[in-house]
Amino acid sequence: MSYTVNTLRAITRSCGEMRDRVKSIVFKPEDRKVLDLTFGPGVAAELVGRTPEALAKAEKDGRLEPPKQQANGRRYYDLEDLTRIRDALGIHPGKAEDEDAVVIAVQNFKGGVGKSTITKHFADYLALHGYKVLVIDCDPQASTTTMFDIQPETLIDDEQTLGHFLSPRSTFDDFAAAIHDTAWPTIKIIPSSLGLQDAEWDLTSTLREGGQAVREGLQRLRIGISTIIKDFDVILLDPPPAMGFLGLNVMASATGLLIPVPARQLDYLSTIHFMDTIAENIEVLEANGTPVDYGFIRVVCSAYTPSKPGEHDMWKMMQATYANFLLSQPILASEEIKNATQAFRSVYESKPSASHATYNRCRENLDLVFGEVVQQMRQQWPSASIVGHDAPASAAA
Template structure:
């Protein structure tokens, strides 16, 4: 039996049907902005975040006039809002902070491939950074808009092209300040993305062709510049490619993080990514002088098997000191959170196995601490 050819009209109908189904699923399962809500925290969780003994909570509450939490119904325990938790952290957490007069730092999270936990790591690090007292901006430079979705904003329903970085790229805005939106997560703002962002891959080379000497690789760097004064940390989520926008993000960044599973194909792809990036930079005037505070390759989706062990050894040989000591495991806790369009930090308590939750969250916390340490070192040298 001959198969029917698929026409463009068929594809149009497919797209409409798929979009309708997705909208129904989202309505039933997902809580897009502004309905997505931040987690709450128990007294022991506050103590852990602030790195104090839980017996000190009452004393510190009185001493610093800190939020006292709300008594949970039918229990002697108290819970605290995210804003309460951040107030505690900023007051008694004794974490590194941005020195007066210093600019915020930019980190780009990049990889050639999809499915490596790039976006979930970006958003988790943005949330974790606020839980270390920082004011954070997440810039979504991936037309799929997954980071936008994770932060409670629907790319299809809530994001028009004017909300993205595109007006700046088209010279309709002087910088990116117009595009910054608050999110449901206290002290975490974002610049959202939608499929319209794909137009950047045509607009940037078109500018380079029409304007002799136009530094197309500096567009993101210049647009972000004023926001460094407002935010301590700016995290850029990139598309799974070495596109014009990804190149811009990497050039704008002070530090680079590459999430990469210890899988042979992912490793080979990462090597290709760095090789192409190096060649591109070599041919861009002024870009050859670019330097980074750090470049870190992070093992993600790690499985406890012989293949992972072998590939980790290859990657350690290839990347040396750039390999981060943190290993983020393949986890049912991550899958459960992702199914609800959440990260592990969105959960007030384990959704499923407490042990699986702990095994997944602990390395993310260590990665966030690593980033904070890198920021502190860079600020001390500025």
Template sequence: MSVEQSGPDVVHHISDLYSRAFTVLESLRRQAGAGEDGRQSPRFSITRAAELVGRTPAAIREAEKDGRIAPVARTGSGRRIGYTLAEINKMREAFGTRPWRQEGDPAAVIAVQNFKGGVGKSTVSTHLAQFLAIKGYRVCLIDCDSQGSSTGLFGYVPDIDFTEDETLYPFFRNAEMTSLEYAVRATHWDGLYMVPANLRLYSAEYELAARVAKQGPQLLDRLAEGIASISDYFDIIILDPPPALGTISLSVMRAANALLIPVPPTVVDFSSTTTFLAMLHETLEVMAEHQTPLNFSWVRLVATRADEQKSMQRELIALMRSIFGESMLRAVIKDSAEIDNASARLMTVYELDGPVTSRETYQRAMIYLNAVNSELETQVRLMWPSQAAKLRAEGVL
């Protein structure tokens, strides 16, 4: 397109570019297998299943023999093909080891937020949701970003697979709706549900802002009301908001009781995160003045997209640890070709059947992700009074 093009020519050109890109997305979607109809969660060996269930392999075999749990499928040669997550959760029920929150424990509602794009927000959200599902928790991931990146990592192309009526959009728009249940859908991970997003949420941002300006900041509680309508079904709800300080982001933070801030260890991202903290501080004060305070049980920062080969990034991580202290997670999500390769397939590292690059790269990525997510699991458990005795026994309290 030349610089002289304008009017209908520009519209036609943009339409053509969109059509080409859309064709590629459709192809990726077919290759990945869209959503729960075309994909399966990973299978686990009996050793890994025993670790997840909290029993020994011998105990699992014995339970299969006496009929307490169904025997796992086998190949023609008699070899176990591995346990699905659904089968592992049935084992947990048989052995009484489901880690669900107890009566009196609040649902953990975690906002994964930074006002700068490209910090790994959706990568953190989806890997955390799947990790917690593997551990046996009841999880719901709510995609609040019109870009639909978290939705995409479950194998969907948001604007192909969903209409606006299947997202948060109707709930923001219609004050008479009382529940978010209409938008909650099962994923191909047992125990993990999601509320998808697509481009229509972009309109909701402006519509909600106009209504807040006319009717007052109490409308920022709309998402909190929706989450309250479904929270009894879940232990942990993860919110992936847009990377901007808008009404949806404010609604997300108003609904959350925990805040996770991803920050890559670069000077630009550190500077942006510092600005985010300043804006968040001002927002907290303003919302408190309007009787709509933000209340977080914990706030944590996590270094993402870190390159261990770069001395400046290592120095910045050390600096952030000295500045933020215990608010900074010890573990770091390092830049990984395995994460990139999984994303290119519209999935996460937890879904890969095996290494895409090398076994060493794959194992390193799993170690980083598991370490970060384990720290966050502990933060969630600290919110639950029922976990106090166990956490003391583990030396956490």
């Protein structure tokens, strides 16, 4: 074996050992991640779209169970309580039963733009607000899978991951078999693993067969999603960092596109190439009998530090360039996001790592960003204008 191969193998073993040490600290081997999230009456009421007074009235009338109490008398609710409140009061933030989920790809070919971090945080935000979410990790690196407390190397059965269903050898008899629970009651995930790279090779091999085989290879993810698309409100796709057959499957499956772009010159310039490539590849899909038509395309400025002159200038340039396609709120760079991600969590399921003020600013910023995406998302459902679906927070229970 050559020096190069030996060296790479040695580095891989060393990194693997360190990874296992980190996971042994972050993940308890005897159990899975447990969410310790509680909400005071004000926050709980905001999350379900009612006022604290309305909840108190419903509790007094017997329509709701009274909240839990701590030893000091403080009243609080947990995630399950929020679900029970929504069910009891007929609050349905998501789509109608006969409508399809919105399928959003968080996509950019450039590394380091925050795709997986945004996917994880957006999924948690949606769950907090009562939406049923499926995350599909389409990246062989499986970063999003790990952030949802699933260790890819523990998935011995190939049928537990996405790779099995993207292989041309799959018959798609049961796409739902790959769906796993997460610590969040309303978030499910189809995990990735390094084996997903094998599916890329399998799909690429369909090029030799041409015609129908290629069309099926480009639509395998779309076909799988179609079997469960009414079971969720939102399906989030975390794509691979390159546009092979995996990337084309993601593009063919999405009905909305969210493009993270940091306010840095190289990222801005690479995104020009990315959008051109996306357009070219959609033309390839359509030429092969796979029509694509997104309900919305939005750019989000990620990891933005307004105090840096260069980034401030780039933000202004992005506003001028992308205009109405750019979310009005950038995702601000924050140590809270960095620290939460290092612990395989989102800010929404973490305690403050610094001051409460810093933590609250970070969450408020994320809420504003994701709130804009939700507005675009809800426009894809004809039922979104039905009374009750967009009920203001002040509505009576």
